[in-house]
Amino acid sequence: MQILMLSSHYSPDAKQTESQLPWKLAAQFVKSGHNVRMIVPGKGDLSNAEPALALRLHPVEITDCGSALSYTRFDTRTTGGIDVFVLKPKNETDAAYRASALGKAAAELVASSDFSPELLISWDGAFTVEDGLSQIPQKVAAISGMPPENTNGYDRFDKIIIHGQTLAQEIVSTPTSALNHIVSRGRAAIVEISSDSPKMTIHHKESAKATLQQAVGLPVHPRVPLIYIAKNCAEGISEALKHILTQQVQVICTGDLNDPNIKSLADTYPDRISFLPASANDASLVGGADFCVLDNVPESITAALCAGTVPLVATDAPTPFVELDPAMKSGTGMAFSPNAQAAEAALRQAIGMYSQKTRFDVLRGRLARGVVSMETAAAAYLPATE
Secondary structure, eight states, X not given: XXXXXXXXXXXXXXXXXXXXXXXXXXXXXXXXXXXXXXXXXXXXXXXXXXXXXXXXXXXXXXXXXXXXXXXXXXXXXXXXXXXXXXXXESSOOGGGGOHHHHHHHHHHHHHTSSOOOSEEEEETTSSOOOHHHHTSSEEEEEEOSOOOTTOOOGGGOSEEEEEOHHHHHHHHTOTTSTTHHHHHTTOSEEEOOXXXXXXXXXXXXXXXXXXXXXXXXXXXXXXXXXXXXXXXHHHHHHHHHHHHTTSSOEEEEEEOTTOHHHHHHHHHOTTTEEEEETTSOHXXXXXXOSEEEEOSOHHHHHHHHHTTOEEXXXXXXXXXXXXXXXTXXXXXXXXXXXXXXXXXXXXXHHHHHHHSHHXXXXXXXXXXXXXXXXXXXXXXXXXXXX
């Protein structure tokens, strides 16, 4: 696949984590066999830039907001195989670094090259998606910092990726943010690439699970999957549970204790299912479970991920996490249509994943640390068919 990346971060050797991410992702794309070109603005003195830049004699000239702007073009290729185009304004003015101006310059540069990108990744809104770029089949916006309140144009992207639960929560709690409605409605994917410290170790996770099993009256079985089903999801999933509970599994439900279907399951499988009132504490239940079935609410999904618990989300809408692949090497959660048949299939898949002890322990550790590999992060950007 031919991938075009737009970023305001010039140097692949930048010390800041947010500056390194575009380049690390680009290197991972190259490693995976993709052809990557990066377009960046060149600010300040480039005489000491490494690797050496090759000057192209024909400038890139555009008009933006009534201003005629000209950019000197430099080309280079990093040791990692990333082709880089640097656009240095001939006049260092604020107008030359407007997102719309850089977007037009990037579109002009692409139009004049033999590169036909199939995927566009725009980093932190440094470039807008101008007409020449809007024709690219897949467009992704990567957000690694709080965007300006007046930023718009995100509706031109097919996917929006937020780097980290902390940033996502900050956006949700800022009503004036241009991304608030997108993140709060679960329309953005949230990818944790790095974290300063573990949120929960595997030892703590196993201890929390045993404590929860005891508290709800279930046998303490460390190698039996424990699934928590939130109160808003329990009613629609009762039919699926009739088939799932024939396997080695434990389930905790919260909700209407007068439901005759629930009472029947409790009588038939007293050692495999426990029912709690709707007022039960969600945090302790999510923290001790291996999987939790939730509505598509970003705050609930965030809590599950921070607890090292795999979210199973009943929704047909986009979810704020990366879908798990069958081998559990990438992704952080699973989504299924809100019906009994799809719920049963999702629960069976979860039980199957849990049976792969080594892989599932690695997954739990990855979730608990809030860290994904660069390979996993890069996969989040690619179309589902890749």
